[in-house]
Amino acid sequence: MTPPNIAPATGKLGVLTPGVGAVASTFIAGVIAARQGLAQPVGSISQLAHIRLGGRDEGRNPMIKDFVPLAGLDDLVFGGWDPISPNAMEAAKTAGVLQDRDISAISGELEGVVPMEAVFDERWVTRLHGTRVKKLTSKADQAAALIDDIDRFKTENECDRLSMVWCGSTEAYQEPSAAHQTVTSFEEGLRNDDDNISPSQIYAYAAIMSGVPFANGAPNLTVDLPCMLELARERSVPVAGKDFKTGQTLMKTLLSPGLKARMLGVRGWFSTNILGNRDGEVLDAPENFKTKEVSKLGVLDTILQPDVYPDLYGNLDHVVRINYYPPRGDEKEGWDNIDIFGWMGYPMQIKIDFLCRDSILAAPIVLDLALFMDLAARTGVSGVQDWLSFYFKAPLSATDQGPEHDLFIQQTKMKNTLREWMGEQPVTHSEAG
Ligand SMILES: NC(=O)c1ccc[n+]([C@@H]2O[C@H](COP(=O)([O-])OP(=O)(O)OC[C@H]3O[C@@H](n4cnc5c(N)ncnc54)[C@H](O)[C@@H]3O)[C@@H](O)[C@H]2O)c1
Numbered sequence: 001m002t003p004p005n006i007a008p009a010t011g012k013l014g015v016l017t018p019g020v021g022a023v024a025s026t027f028i029a030g031v032i033a034a035r036q037g038l039a040q041p042v043g044s045i046s047q048l049a050h051i052r053l054g055g056r057d058e059g060r061n062p063m064i065k066d067f068v069p070l071a072g073l074d075d076l077v078f079g080g081w082d083p084i085s086p087n088a089m090e091a092a093k094t095a096g097v098l099q100d101r102d103i104s105a106i107s108g109e110l111e112g113v114v115p116m117e118a119v120f121d122e123r124w125v126t127r128l129h130g131t132r133v134k135k136l137t138s139k140a141d142q143a144a145a146l147i148d149d150i151d152r153f154k155t156e157n158e159c160d161r162l163s164m165v166w167c168g169s170t171e172a173y174q175e176p177s178a179a180h181q182t183v184t185s186f187e188e189g190l191r192n193d194d195d196n197i198s199p200s201q202i203y204a205y206a207a208i209m210s211g212v213p214f215a216n217g218a219p220n221l222t223v224d225l226p227c228m229l230e231l232a233r234e235r236s237v238p239v240a241g242k243d244f245k246t247g248q249t250l251m252k253t254l255l256s257p258g259l260k261a262r263m264l265g266v267r268g269w270f271s272t273n274i275l276g277n278r279d280g281e282v283l284d285a286p287e288n289f290k291t292k293e294v295s296k297l298g299v300l301d302t303i304l305q306p307d308v309y310p311d312l313y314g315n316l317d318h319v320v321r322i323n324y325y326p327p328r329g330d331e332k333e334g335w336d337n338i339d340i341f342g343w344m345g346y347p348m349q350i351k352i353d354f355l356c357r358d359s360i361l362a363a364p365i366v367l368d369l370a371l372f373m374d375l376a377a378r379t380g381v382s383g384v385q386d387w388l389s390f391y392f393k394a395p396l397s398a399t400d401q402g403p404e405h406d407l408f409i410q411q412t413k414m415k416n417t418l419r420e421w422m423g424e425q426p427v428t429h430s431e432a433g
Pocket residue numbers: 018019020021022023024081082083084085095118119120121125128166167168169170171199200217218219243244245246247277278279282358359361362
């Protein structure tokens with residue numbers, strides 16, 4: 001393919017997060033700390049990973065950030081909206097992810113990130129009570145106000161470009177409705193205050209209308225809607241989602257391709273979690289948990305292909321539970337019991353006990369998405385960015401074949417996309433390549 005002409009990453013990139021809670025404040029704090037040489041951006045592909053170019057014998061293996069024209073950490077400016085958090089410092093303290101010594105060293109900069117008043121509706125997140133909320137009841141007015149916020153933020157902070165990543169709470173479960181079918185029906189829904197239009201959709205609409213790439217880090221129905229995809233195409237804006245791939249699902253997408261590669265059977269996969277952060281509190285409401293459950297359950301089927309391997313994976317019980325348990329805070333514990341079987345059907349079990357920190361795993365994903373979505377926009381591609389499936393539990397797909405869930409195939413796809421954009425050959429890992 002002829003490599004595209006990628007516009008240079010000049011000037012400042014504003015990163016806007018609807019939702020300045022645990023994930024967003026950990027992301028912002030980590031970037032500021034990295035800028036000051038206080039911490040390493042561990043977990044970020046854009047900052048730490050190398051990419052092989054050409055044959056193995058060529059010895060070309062630059063860092064991704066030196067190979068593709070990405071915005072630098074020093075060029076990032078942070079902003080967002082939140083109905084509760086007064087600034088990123090308070091958000092970080094409430095979240096309790098980072099220790100005092102880490103946030104006090106950068107307290108001035110964190111206090112300077114003051115979220116704008118949110119478009120928020122408690123019906124979608126029943127466990128939260130927002131106070132820093134726009135006093136506009138009409139959804140069309142809310143969308144217009146967000147578009148104004150985006151424009152003002154860009155001007156006041158002298159940004160060259162913006163990138164938006166939804167880091168807000170998981171909204172209640174919903175199926176697409178008539179309002180979501182076309183841009184016309186969605187805009188009519190905004191004017192008529194259609195109950196089916198959620199706040200996250202209003203943010204996505206405002207972003208796309210403003211030409212700002214939008215990635216959804218939560219499992220709610222947001223850009224994965226015909227109206228949003230139509231608008232993204234019309235306005236030539238890249239979109240991606242959904243639900244950051246962290247914690248237990250990350251483990252699932254690491255392990256299940258390995259079991260399948262060795263043609264070992266799986267009879268059951270029981271996953272349970274305890275967590276005590278605000279996310280856990282929101283997910284304690286059944287209608288919000290349902291949104292998460294659907295996103296988490298899709299993973300195994302797509303990787304294991306029970307239709308192709310009915311004897312190995314056709315009779316698999318997959319159960320996912322999340323329990324809100326305040327003493328744990330952000331330090332989630334996820335248990336997996338996996339019932340597998342091998343030669344002559346003999347059963348075996350694998351147990352995983354992952355004592356993880358959700359926001360520590362999610363923060364580098366926010367950074368990478370903000371940078372790569374900006375790269376996509378400068379490359380001139382639009383609509384669903386399949387090549388960023390690597391980062392999501394329930395990746396959107398632009399093709400009828402659906403998304404790829406296997407982390408290693410996703411990684412290859414991401415790196416090959418970058419190679420192609422930069423005029424290099426894809427790496428096939430065959431004997432010849
Ligand atoms: N931490 C992870 O590993 C992980 C992984 C996958 C997905 N997620 C999702 O990312 C999101 C953020 O997670 P978190 O741990 O930071 O949660 P959090 O509760 O700490 O932060 C979410 C923030 O969003 C705000 N919010 C809610 N509705 C809003 C609206 N309409 N507009 C603007 N802000 C709004 C809340 O006030 C809160 O401060 C959640 O939806 C979570 O499910 C997190």
